[in-house]
Amino acid sequence: MLKTQAAQPARFGLSRRTGLWNRILKSRHLYIMIAPGLLYFALFKYLPMWGVMIAFKDYLPFRGFWSSPWVGFKHFDRFFHDPVFWLLFKNTFVLAVYNIAFFFPIPILVALMLNELRLEWFKRSIQTAIYIPHFVSWVVVVGIVYTFFSSEGGIFTKMMADAGMPQFNFLMSNDWFRPMIILEVIWKESGWGTIIFLAALSGVDPTLYEAAKIDGASRFRQLWHITLPAIRSTIVILFILRLGSFLDTGFEQIFLMLNSTNREVGEVFDTYVYVNGVQQGQFSFSTAVGLFKSVIGLCLVLAANQAAKKLGEQGVY
Incomplete structure (x- = not known):
């Protein structure tokens, strides 16, 4: 037994x-x-x-990864007590909020508008046109911006001068730095961001729209009661994942747009890590800054996922 x-x-x-x-x-x-x-x-x-x-650790290249001495939280303590910390945090946080507030909804709106188009050839032409900027490097994008807004022969600057308007240097302005960064991101990445939302919209049952038409629902009512609820879970998941890179404001773009006059509003964690880690060789210190960013992103993802579950959504796990 x-x-x-x-x-x-x-x-x-x-x-x-x-x-x-x-x-x-x-x-x-x-x-x-x-x-x-x-x-x-x-x-x-x-x-x-x-x-x-x-x-x-206090990483020393000639001693190697394992033989470098441990220093605990020395680099974190130095970073948090550095007077530049709050400037970096403010600039990074403001740009991150601008990205969430102004850029994140744009692909959703564009996808909804594309979904309403009935001429397939016209819809595909628009999609191709708005996808192309994604494949353009940030070096080219910033070069185009300089071509338009440079104070020395910029196209837009010359148009303002020809119209009798006072010349204004957008590239040197603290007030215009953040709006220009967000507008560049919107122009470059909005079209590419519509792909997932259009894929989600393709799965909506057409009979729901037919039933809504029979009941007399307008196009706006169909959009509000059928289309948006159908992609709500996709929006929530992408929003949670976006929070994971909340403090990643894009090194290459900002580094190329920085100059001596707008550094006060443009210096962020990514550029600070580059200057200290690559140019000055402070590898341990720059790694501590990067780890701080990653921990903040992880906390935001966990908090947003928990909030989504409490609101009845699935979340990412």
Whole structure:
């Protein structure tokens, strides 16, 4: 009796392992397809995470990663007590809020407008036109901005002069730095951001619209009661994921737009890390700053995901 009872769990565990192995063999082609993606994340996302250890060390290249002395939270303490910390935090936070408030809704609105177009050739033409800026590098985008707004021969500046308006240097203005950053992001990335929302809209059952038309619902009512609820979960998930990179304001764009006159409003964590880590060789200190940003992003994701679940949404996990 005891032998039988002891053998049953062993056979049960063996059958479970055999069943799992059989399912893996049955879906082996799918696992082979996802293997490159898993390998990419393992090599370039998870393995480099060991590098954050130098935020707690005084990293010396000639002594190596493991032999450098531990200093605990020395670099964090130095960063938080640095007078420039609050300036960096303010500039980064304001740009991040502007991104969420002004950029995040734009792809949703564009996707909703594209979804209302009935001429397929016209819809595809518009999609192609607004996708193209995504493939243009930030160097080219900033170059275009300088071509239009430079005080020395800029197209827009010359138009203002020809119209008898006083010349104004947008590129040197503290007041115009943040709006120009957001407008550049909107122009470059809004079209690309519509892809996921258009994919979600393609899954809406057409019979819902037909039933709404029979009931006399206007296009706006259909949009409000059918289209938006259908993509609400997608919006929530993308919003939560966006919060994960809340403090990532884009190094390349801001670095190219910075100059000596707008640095007071344009210096952010990313440019500060570049100056201290790459130019000055303070690897441990710059890693501590980057780790601080990552922890803030993680906390925001966890908080937003919990809030989404309390409001009845699924969240990301």
